[in-house]
Amino acid sequence: MSARFIVLEGIDGSGTTTQAQLLGEELARRKHDVLSxxxxxxxxxxxxxxxxxxxxxxxxxALLLAFALDxxxxxxxxxxxxxxxxxxxxxxxxALSTAxxxxxxxxxxxxxxxxFKPLAPDLYVFLDIDPAEAAARVASRSSxxxxxxxxxxxxxxxxxxxxRWLRNTGLAPVSRTIQVTGLSxxxxxxxxxxxxxxxxxx
Numbered sequence: 001m002s003a004r005f006i007v008l009e010g011i012d013g014s015g016t017t018t019q020a021q022l023l024g025e026e027l028a029r030r031k032h033d034v035l036s037x038x039x040x041x042x043x044x045x046x047x048x049x050x051x052x053x054x055x056x057x058x059x060x061x062a063l064l065l066a067f068a069l070d071x072x073x074x075x076x077x078x079x080x081x082x083x084x085x086x087x088x089x090x091x092x093x094x095a096l097s098t099a100x101x102x103x104x105x106x107x108x109x110x111x112x113x114x115x116f117k118p119l120a121p122d123l124y125v126f127l128d129i130d131p132a133e134a135a136a137r138v139a140s141r142s143s144x145x146x147x148x149x150x151x152x153x154x155x156x157x158x159x160x161x162x163x164r165w166l167r168n169t170g171l172a173p174v175s176r177t178i179q180v181t182g183l184s185x186x187x188x189x190x191x192x193x194x195x196x197x198x199x200x201x202x
Contacts, residue, residue: 010127013134038092053146060105100161124175
């Protein structure tokens, strides 16, 4: 497989981090040169974003701009150079996360201005899960849920936003949706791999 850019998306608890890791390991086993990455990516911005999300009062405008800056750095310093060198990039979250999560707290004109058309992935894989099941997964973790994770109502809205943005061909030109409710980690991995094989001919 030539250089490809694959992104896994989904609400908190859908399994994007685990599935991105498993996909990267499988493609590497198949002798592909893989860069596994995630957003937010920049260490300083990631730490600041996490600090904001642990509080009760979140500066939503600043958060949106931080995500946008993080993506620009991510593209310039990591994703584009890796693709130029023939590597396959697998990212846990990308532009759709910004669209889905930030739409609830920022005006549309600001969201449109910040959501410039970045480099489009070759494939978005959306892990579609029942928000209640996702919330139960988050609750089972040892860490304290952040501002986004602790509200089932908010996650349900984000889920709807994801589905709406997936119909926007500007942000998601090629996508596959996988219904993961009730699936095990390995069952989900098999479905993700099948989606990648179908869309990109791995």
